[in-house]
Amino acid sequence: GAGVSQSPSNKVTEKGKDVELRCDPISGHTALYWYRQSLGQGLEFLIYFQGNSAPDKSGLPSDRFSAERTGGSVSTLTIQRTQQEDSAVYLCASSSISNLYEQYFGPGTRLTVT
């Protein structure tokens, strides 16, 4: 079946602009996660959604970052007033209720802030 998809695959934006990154999880997966990976750094947890529960936003680095998950499926990560340090690969992952710990990752969105 189809895996996790993300769009766009690459995004170049000017400092100060807002960006939206999209994630389509695997159909039927109730949990959705956002991570980012900066050059030479490990993956950093940002936010996760589990069913209808309130999202865990504890990993968001600043209030410029927000995310929504509509209809329990597609998610959008929004970064307002982008800064150069926001440049990274943003990875989305999803997992099923039967095995929440096995997360399937999308190919990521490479964000470059100039």
Place this chain on the structure above:
Amino acid sequence: RKEVEQDPGPFNVPEGATVAFNCTYSNSASQSFFWYRQDCRKEPKLLMSVYSSGNEDGRFTAQLNRASQYISLLIRDSKLSDSATYLCVVNLQRDNQAGTALIFGKGTTLSVSS
């Protein structure tokens, strides 16, 4: 202290060699443990879960020592295709909610040569 620490390597080994990676984690509340594999410029993929009793999957053996907060991965009879970055991952339980964030180490790079 970082939550998950790994030797970054690189480990350069010939085909057929046995290689071991180690990892330590700082949060004793961590409940679940994994090794993920990440190929260059690709998304991470689950390699195997790590159980207290130790577990084996073909040429790969994972072990966990909760008392020492230490996780290991042993690869026997290395293949060229094993060349990748191996990520040590722990899962932090938050309250009683199912679905949790993954905390990733920065990874250990393995290069297998012929």
